[in-house]
Amino acid sequence: MDISNHHSGKKSQRDKIIAVAADSVAERAGIRAGDRLLAINGKPVRDMIDYQFGAVDARARLTLVRDGENGKSIRLEVRLKNREGEPLGLEFAEPTFDGIRVCNNDCPFCFVYRTPKGFRPGLYIKDDDYRYSFMYGGFVTLTNLKEEDWQRIFEQRLTPLYVSVHSTELAMRRRLLGNSTAPDILEQIRRLGEGGIQVHTQVVIVPTVNDGAHLEKTIADLAKLYPTVQTIAVVPVGLAGGDGYEGDRRRSFRAHGRGFENTASLPMRTYRPDEAEKVIALAHAYQKRFKKEKGVALLYLSDEFYLLCGQEVPGRAHYEDFEQIENGVGLVRRFLEDWKKTEKKLPAALSQPLNATLVTARLITPTFQAIIERLNRVEGLRLNLLTVQNPELGATITVAGLLSGRDVREALLEFARSGHEVGELVFLPQVMLDKKGFGARFLDDLTPSDIAQATGREVVTASYMSEVWESIRAHVSKVVPI
Template sequence: MAESRYVHEYPGAPEGGGEIISVAEGSPFDDAGFTPGCRILSVDGNSLRDVLDWRWYADGEEITVAYVDTEGEAGEVDLFRDEGEDWGIEFDGAVFDKIKTCRNACVFCFMRQLPEDARASLVLRDDDWRLSFLQGNFVTLTNLTEGDFEEIVERHISPLRLSLHCITPEVRRKMIGKHAPHGIEMLERLLDAGIEFDAQIVLTPGYNDGLELQKTLTWAYMHPGILNIGIVPLGYTKHQRSFEKSYNDVDAALDVIDTVEPMQKHALAERGFPWVYLADEFYCNAYPDSLLEHLPPTEHYGNFEMFEDGIGIVRTSVDEWESCAEQLEHLAEVLEEEDARVYYIFGEAQRPCMARLMEEAPTKGRLVPLVVKNNHFGGNVDVTGLLCGFDVAMAIRGISAHDYVVLPKIMFNSNGYTLDDMTVDDIRDTSGVPVTVVSCSVPEYLAEIEELVVGY
């Protein structure tokens, strides 16, 4: 470590601050001797609770950093950087102190519908405005303090991602709980202070659809700081007793589309973009046999700002598939020459889209969509990203060892586990069938499949 103002060892180094996980070679922190595992406690005397604090206090070209190194030694060091130079470190996580958890009682909460043996990270109900800005999580603002409000406004932390859901007070209380009014109060104050929001509505039958949805959209449209709204359908599992339906049947999905289209047309005419967007499930459910003819065009989604919420993923997949015509022709030849058959795993939600495209492609019969039912969660959970390892293993049992099975990487977290804590090896051992993880991007997984089959 570089020469410090003071250095001393002591049992039980102070907690707090952020742990470094990488140091760029030649950076100021590298020159000072920092390595992964060191913990940064403060900058210029200001303690660090999160990455936002770090960015705020380390904005200059000279800082004084308090640290604890990997040997348990604490110290302070002055660091310098050139104009425009990065400090050169990354932290282990965006939040260094405790994540702000949810205090609501939302009737649609998916995490309260998980199996009792679900791992702890899956049932953590965060409602942290910092993660909203840094990672795109949606927050209700019902736990926002005055200190939080002042920090957001002072630092102009914008846009945030907002769980709006509904606007009528009694409906909000019924859907969200007793703290719902505080969320709207804070929202209006933040909007008045110039903070902008990307909003989400979890549409729940009998609660916030129909007339209530129209009221909510009208209210939100009157607040220009609400940049756009994404509407996603209620997701429910078999591990609850409150819901038995969502918008999975044709008529229910069409009703939602018909409710939203007038606002989309009005916004398009007045603002130049639809402003309110429906999750792909609504179109898949409304047009199970003719989705490709009714799916909104690419330009409808603008910059795909709400892609991670399942809005525009199907359109992107279709566009990518259609742009890969030559690659598909080539892959068809390769599969034929190698006498190979490849099964690509999908959730049931992809049946109207990718399953149909594969059945109509030159690779038909060689690149085969294998649609897997989600028995682990049950209910109406049918997207590929929520598929579980055991369900996949059961679905592929009996497939010939001479064939190939590929799994989209969206099934796995960063540690390589599915939502039921299975790895690729676990799926292979349970099914007795070799499996390979590939990209979710069409051009990428087509290339990966060719490499897999040819063996180079």
């Protein structure tokens, strides 16, 4: 979930209805875009969760405010008449009408602190809102929950939640979070389980800090809480700006200012290939044991570990329901499964020749190389692979999802200047953008249209090679032979 547009504004803007679906329940009731929703059946609506709960009532009574003449507001009461299960058809300016719950931690690897200026405003929001966790799968630390939050989670049964653990050792977790009052995460997860709430967890590990024996304890502690804990994802730390980034010094000053020198002194660096191999070996032993004891692997590693040391990612069955795919767990396997099916459909030749360029990032380049070689055996097709570096966020950031539009634009222009034929089409990974379709933007607010205008090429976004291939077929079919 992108929160770029949810960083400012008065409450009167957050709860504003920005669209009403044609012939919907809401339109038939006379609700208009620009109206603000205050309550359903007399209960204040704080966010989309309250809205969805209230909308279940087929005879719901909505309290709205509409801007009138001379700046005066009109209060409206609207009684709905809808068939059971029929959506109301309202779209709101923001998913939370009372703002976003911000993070009260000071993690040494915090992406917000390390991101330089010039990117999408949403990247500078330290969000830690359990509602976004429930609605969109964002990870939260649970360090800012109030008692009324707990009661709401249980009453509305907001399950599952996605929880950043990092360590189950209280002192270590507090050090990693830069929060000397962070509560015991095991006690919090137990309480969630007692209330019928399940969690998916992530453990971001830092070399020599919370891996090794610390990681083993964290895995063992979380495994004891299965099935409340549905999955444990282990993710390598990512450091925007690179190892030894200036942001570390700023963080150090902040931590010292808060009297938390332990966090300031944490050594921050990324994983080496040999260290990634050790993490894989450790995880494999636990996965084998959990599969035998619980019937599930329970523990999953981010794809980055396998890519970093050149090991093959596990097979499809290993990932079961791909519960943490948005966290980079199983993305490569799903991509390869899609390619396997696509490859079987490839013809011997294209009806018309086509030259194109596929853009990617450094980490996934080796995976793409064999695929590009196979595609280029299709007569008439010439597909270039362009690996884009990340000068803005640093050399240690090697994933496509963190490339800016500026990075991509400059790489393509330099590719052309150096004598390479970019071709008619440029393929970009969909993960570079905040959403699909119209209005999609890169981290720096550039759009695919900006790239197309700068390069003079048609730009296509795709998540899988099947989409790339379908775009190639569609483009060739439009070409009229001379």
